[in-house]
Amino acid sequence: xxxxxxxxxxxxxxxxxxxxxxxxxxxxxxxxxxxxxxxxxxxxxxxxxxxxxxxxxxxxxxxxxxxxxxxxxxxxxxxxxxxxxxxxxxxxxxxxxxxxxxxxxxxxxxxxxxxxxxxxxxxxxxxxxxxxxxxxxxxxxxxxxxxxxxxxxxxxxxxxxxxxxxxxxxxxxxxxxxxxxxxxxxxxxxxxxxxxxxxxxxxxxxxxxxxxxxxxxxxxxxxxxxxxxxxx
Amino acid sequence: xxxxxxxxxxxxxxxxxxxxxxxxxxxxxxxxxxxxxxxxxxxxxxxxxxxxxxxxxxxxxxxxxxxxxxxxxxxxxxxxxxxxxxxxxxxxxxxxxxxxxxxxxxxxxxxxxxxxxxxxxxxxxxxxxxxxxxxxxxxxxxxxxxxxxxxxxxxxxxxxxxxxxxxxxxxxxxxxxxxxxxxxxxxxxxxxxxxxxxxxxxxxxxxxxxxxxxxxxxxxxxxxxxxxxxxxxxxxxxxxxxxxxxxxxxxxxxxxxxxxxxxxxxxxxxxxxxxxxxxxxxxxx
Numbered sequence: 233x234x235x236x237x238x239x240x241x242x243x244x245x246x247x248x249x250x251x252x253x254x255x256x257x258x259x260x261x262x263x264x265x266x267x268x269x270x271x272x273x274x275x276x277x278x279x280x281x282x283x284x285x286x287x288x289x290x291x292x293x294x295x296x297x298x299x300x301x302x303x304x305x306x307x308x309x310x311x312x313x314x315x316x317x318x319x320x321x322x323x324x325x326x327x328x329x330x331x332x333x334x335x336x337x338x339x340x341x342x343x344x345x346x347x348x349x350x351x352x353x354x355x356x357x358x359x360x361x362x363x364x365x366x367x368x369x370x371x372x373x374x375x376x377x378x379x380x381x382x383x384x385x386x387x388x389x390x391x392x393x394x395x396x397x398x399x400x401x402x403x404x405x406x407x408x409x410x411x412x413x414x415x416x417x418x419x420x421x422x423x424x425x426x427x428x429x430x431x432x433x434x435x436x437x438x439x440x441x442x443x444x445x446x447x448x449x450x451x452x453x454x455x456x457x458x459x460x461x462x463x464x
Numbered sequence: 465x466x467x468x469x470x471x472x473x474x475x476x477x478x479x480x481x482x483x484x485x486x487x488x489x490x491x492x493x494x495x496x497x498x499x500x501x502x503x504x505x506x507x508x509x510x511x512x513x514x515x516x517x518x519x520x521x522x523x524x525x526x527x528x529x530x531x532x533x534x535x536x537x538x539x540x541x542x543x544x545x546x547x548x549x550x551x552x553x554x555x556x557x558x559x560x561x562x563x564x565x566x567x568x569x570x571x572x573x574x575x576x577x578x579x580x581x582x583x584x585x586x587x588x589x590x591x592x593x594x595x596x597x598x599x600x601x602x603x604x605x606x607x608x609x610x611x612x613x614x615x616x617x618x619x620x621x622x623x624x625x626x627x628x629x630x631x632x633x634x635x636x637x638x639x640x641x642x643x644x645x646x647x648x649x650x651x652x653x654x655x656x657x658x659x660x661x662x663x664x665x666x667x668x669x670x671x672x673x674x675x676x677x678x679x680x681x682x683x684x685x686x687x688x689x690x691x692x693x694x695x696x697x698x699x700x701x702x703x704x705x706x707x708x709x710x711x712x713x714x715x716x717x718x719x720x721x722x723x724x725x726x727x728x729x730x731x732x733x734x735x736x737x738x739x740x741x742x743x744x745x746x747x748x749x
Contacts, residue, residue: 286481287477287478290478291474293474294474294475305485306481308485312721314677315677315679315694317489321488323495339488421571428576440577
């Protein structure tokens with residue numbers, strides 16, 4: 233479909249051409265939206281991974297009712313309907329002047345990405361022996377040094393997986409992005425949405441294909457790393 | 465002493481996550497709730513209007529119908545699929561799992577765009593129906609088309625809780641039933657199916673609940689005349705700027721969702737299923 237020569241969404245595709253890819257890579261609108269998406273997703277991945285890893289480490293040490301409640305509370309963004317979150321965030325962000333801004337997108341996306349980091353880092357911490365930290369402390373390491381030198385290397389796969397999920401959650405997020413968009417700033421999924429609803433722009437099929445390929449490659453990174461680690 | 469110190473060192477690490485959750489989700493949601501009961505004055509009028517304005521109730525009814533259709537379709541496809549997963553080799557099981565999770569690997573917009581192409585007038589689905597003698601089967605812009613596309617996304621949420629329940633059933637019970645003279649069908653319905661009820665209930669509630677909030681799929685594949693509750697919410701917020709009415713409706717949807725998910729969670733396996741799905745891929749909407 234993305235190689236079609238036809239100017240509409242015609243099926244079956246007519247002819248073979250790179251025209252749509254050419255469109256994509258020469259259109260300032262599409263390229264800007266791609267750049268915006270990459271920027272927001274990278275910042276979201278950084279912030280969500282930091283915040284989510286800290287929370288996962290904390291929750292692995294805490295027990296009791298309150299800790300369980302906090303864990304459930306932090307998972308709420310996964311099950312809360314995106315549209316309700318989008319409406320609430322939009323109304324508040326209007327007042328805080330955060331709509332159409334990079335910080336606005338990053339904050340909103342981070343809030344929904346943290347649970348994914350929490351799940352994957354918690355999984356990695358499951359096999360982590362807390363006694364190692366006592367050993368490290370008894371050898372004179374500060375808690376921060378113990379974390380960086382002992383905990384981090386052992387749970388690095390969980391952190392990496394979490395970062396990848398956070399990136400994808402943000403990169404692929406449409407609903408909140410549709411509400412936060414401004415004429416000056418929109419992300420790639422929003423531009424794809426526009427191209428179906430407003431413009432009937434077949435460039436979206438090139439964009440879709442690129443998106444699927446990109447997401448698949450990003451998802452394969454941990455698999456490839458695992459393969460290399462095993463060979464070593 | 466050391467365990468006490470460790471406990472203290474835990475909570476500060478949670479602060480950023482909690483602050484973010486509070487600032488970006490809880491405060492806006494709380495504010496929406498407050499607006500919905502205090503605009504223009506302290507009143508429950510915005511909630512009353514849901515039942516009396518003639519539009520909202522129709523849209524809610526339609527949303528529930530579609531969510532029920534998606535749930536039924538997902539159960540009909542998901543149960544045999546999950547059953548098959550328990551009967552094959554671990555390797556084949558892994559492949560089946562990857563197949564059911566593919567919708568989560570594909571980008572939301574790319575997936576919905578693909579459905580537009582497949583279902584559109586003159587598209588491949590219509591041509592297949594034409595070959596079978598059914599001319600002009602229209603799916604694009606109809607609730608049926610929306611239901612099909614939503615079922616594809618929701619399938620993993622049905623298959624995973626079912627798989628974990630079906631896998632834990634002791635198959636020797638079936639042999640026992642057969643040994644006592646029961647037919648295979650009777651053994652399935654009287655022994656196997658009742659034991660799988662927990663997974664069925666969890667999957668059904670989960671799929672139904674998550675189906676209530678879909679926005680992108682009905683907006684792109686459905687018709688404006690057949691809008692669902694999410695579209696109504698969006699319209700009231702961005703076009704009518706009626707934040708109080710949107711807030712009231714949003715609160716109803718949110719509370720129904722959270723209550724149902726909490727209930728499904730009690731039925732077992734759901735949160736872990738969400739965890740598996742979550743770490744496999746993001747959600748639609």
